[in-house]
Amino acid sequence: MDLIDLVQWPAMLATVVAAWLIASLERRRRTIGFWCFMLSNVLWIIWGLHASAWALIVLQVCLAGLNIRGARKNAPGNA
Secondary structure, eight states: OOGGGGGHHHHHHHHHHHHHHHTOSSHHHHHHHHHHHHHHHHHHHHHHHHHTOHHHHHHHHHHHHHHHHHHHHTSTTOO
């Protein structure tokens, strides 16, 4: 097992933590959840490049785009 294979575990943990935080009613926790999702996207892409998991990489890019879109739509002043 390569050390890069271990990246999938913090990626999974960041994804779970992000999902927990993003469901919060507190804006600060949702913001932290957003950044956790961005971190998980980067980690999954790093692991996906190593594993040649191209569909996973495309999925992470799409999910990052959707998260950015959601953050912009929910930004103050965009009611």
